[in-house]
Amino acid sequence: MSKHTQGGVAGPIARARRRMVEEGDLCIGELLxxxxxxxxxxxxxVRFRERLYTPLVTLWAFLYQVLGSDQSCRSAVARLLARLSCVGDGPQQRCPSAKTDPYCKARQRLPEGLIADLARQSGAELHRQVPAAGLLRGRPIKIADGTTVSMPDTRANQKCYPQPSSQKAGVGFPMLRLVGLICLSCGAVLDMAMGPYAGKQTGETALLRQLLGGLDAGDVLLGDACFANYWTTASLLGRGVDLLSHHDGRRRVDFRTGRRLGPEDHLVQWPKPPRPAWMSRRMYRDLPESLPVRELRVAVDRRGFRTRRLCLVTTLLDASLYSAADLAAAYRARWNAELDLRSIKQVMRMDVLRCKTPQMVRKELWMHLLAYNLVRKLMARSAAGAGIGPRDISFTGSLQTLAAFAAVWQRPAPDRRVNLYAAVLRAVATHRVNDRPDRVEPRAVKRRPRKQTFLNEPRAVAVARLLKAG
Incomplete structure (x- = not known):
């Protein structure tokens, strides 16, 4: 018994729970x-009682809750009861209650830092195991990108993560801004910073400063135009990290100035701007008076593409080592971050969260990232066995395979356990993604959504109006 255990009860349920933990799970036990x-x-x-919902069991149920198609607490409890029935003492075993209250309270007791640490560890481990993407002379490449998610309209959520000012009171939803650090070679989320959608120090550049500890010397960071500024660039160079990003359209580019490296390719100096309010005077004094950066413009000669010319800014100054074509190819790979965020938000349905308090919202976010990294880990292992790259496998197909095999996993013999896991890896490797980099498709859907009236007033007001009219 752990030194943080506060005691518990013995009986068939406790024995079944111990057997379930000891036998592990088909894929999650291998991945986590x-x-x-x-x-x-x-x-x-973590202090806990030796009851049904220990931290390990609660984490297992929470993990499969975000992996499942129905992400309700009821389905999570039902899945746990089914698992206990398979490892129990038979018909004479008394089945635990199917109510969700104990499970929800157990989730509240799980520390947010515990789930966040597991998510970061799984991403870092996968990043170390997978070779670099082969771009920019094999240097490790990480991508920073931002997105937003919404959550239930509760008073606590509105206070911590207010809805955008463009939405009317009572009909909007709280919104949270995220900035993620993603590994280009394997797609793992290495870290995530979050904050309110609006307000001071809540933008993507401010959130990126919280993620600088996840960058190592020698890394190359791919970013959007909002990261192409003096402060972000200076912070990265201070850590030995190079930047490659889209040029901020507000900054004028004149290729007649600076030191010419090639056609529409030159080196310039970015002067240090005035000290911002968030920066200390000592930190400001330690920064250089100017930063050497490279600005270049590349042509996009792909029919059907909206962008015809792309202006990039980078701290990779040596044109003999990093040509304009190499930089353009590397920046094009930044689109993988958009696809990864789409997998998390659309395929795993993280775009609309379910929890009603800010603390549980953050736990739900980290649990989604942990589950996502575990699926990516499964894809990497399957790809290594098949001799292909991790990004050559479909994330959706891998998630479906993991859920299908886990659903039929009951109590196999030890020798069958190895065979079943090998079958999972073989099945995942069959879900290939075709390499179509120049694919052109309209940004439109053919099937029309069903028409539905939108609420333009608080629900309580609408209900009162209907009752009055009736």
Whole structure:
């Protein structure tokens, strides 16, 4: 018994729970070892009772809740009860309650830092195991990109993550801004910073400053135009990290100035702007008076593409090592981050969260990222066995395969367990993604959505109006 255990009860349910934990799970046990979870529980000094919903069992149920197609707490409890029935003592075993209250309270007791640490560890481990993408002379490339998610309209959520000012009071939804750090070679989310959608120090550049610890010397960061500024560039260079981003359209580019490297390719100096309010005077004094950066413009000669000319800015100054074509190819790979965020938000349905308090919203976010990284880990292992790259496999197909095999997993013999896991890897490797970099499709859908009237007033007001009219 852990030193943080407060005691518990013995009986058929406790024995079934122990057997379920000891036998592990078909894929999750292979992707997220029990020892790692137990170490995280000890590190965060989680106190719990030896009842049904221990941290390990709660984490298992929470994980499959975000992986499942129905992400309700009821389905999570039902899945857990079905699992207990398979490892129990038979018909004489008393089945635990199907109510969701104990499970919801157990989720509240899980520390947010525990789930966040597991998500970061899984991403970092996968990043170390997968070779670099082969761009920019094999340097490790990470992508920073931002997005937003919404959540239920509760008073607590509105207070912590207010809805945009463009939405009317009572008909909008709280919104949270995210900035993620994504590995280009494998798609793993290495870290995530979050904050309110609006307000001081809530923009993507401010959130990126919270993620600088996840960058190592020698990395190359791909970013959007909002990161092409003096402060972000200076912070990255101070850590030995190079930047490649789209040029901020507000900054004028004149290729007649600076040191010419080629056609529409030159080196210029960015002067240090006045000190911002968030920066200390000492930090401001330590920054250089100017930064050497490289600005270049490349042509996009692909029929059907909206963009014809692309202006880039980078700290990779040596044109003999990094040609304009190499930089353009590397920046084009930044689109993978958009696809990765789409997989998390659309395929895993993280775009609309379910929890009603800010604390649980953040736990739900980290649990989605942990589940996403575990699926990516499964894809990487399958790709290694098939001799292909991790991004050559479909994320949706891998998620469907993982859910299907986990649903039929009951109590196989130890020798069958190895065979079943090998079958999962073979099945995942068959879901290939065709390499069609120049594909052109209209940004439109053929099937029309069903017409539905939108609420333009608070629901309570609308209900009162209907009752009065009736």
């Amino acid at each position: 070892p029990q020892e790692r979870v137990e170490q995280a529980v000890e590190r965060h000094q």
